[in-house]
Amino acid sequence: MEYKDKKSDDILEKLVHINRITKVVKGGRRFGFSALVVVGNQAGKIGIAHAKAKQVPDAIKKANETARRKLIHIPLREGRTIHHDVYGKDGAGKIVLRSAPKGTGIIAGGPVRAVCEVLGIKDIVAKSMGTSNPHNMIRATMKALSKQNSPKHISTIRNKKISEVIEKRG
Secondary structure, eight states: OEEEOSSOTTOEEEEEEEEEEEEEETTEEEEEEEEEEEEEOSSSEEEEEEEEESSHHHHHHHHHHHHHHTOEEOOOBTTTBOSSOEEEEETTEEEEEEEOOTTOOEEOOHHHHHHHHHHTOOSEEEEEESOOOHHHHHHHHHHHHHHOOOHHHHHHHHTOOHHHHHHTOO
């Protein structure tokens, strides 16, 4: 489920997973819902959040508000892909993200695709292994994306010019 928020048009919100949860109490069962949401500005900023409520719309609203407060910046290459190949792991979820040439598109499944779309990545190849749990896959994807270094950062570490670092790319 994808929709633009009414507050500000630059933030895209995607509902990744909704789950019915049950709390057993003395009088019986109490049902609620949990929502996993990713939000982003399609230009390198992304936030993820998980929230619970008695009704589905309330859970989605709470998750969206929390995700908007947790926006972080991820560096993108040419505004369309990642700088280099990265690996992330969370729980049993493992992910390999590979940069791709222009025109490739987003080759990723499920929650990873949602993360790439709200982040603004247009060309990427992703392989997810291990679990299909959306929570673990999103956290593994975020860990992988946060491991990535921009050419500017690498050039300062190596005491080289940015052009020298970019030349050596495959």
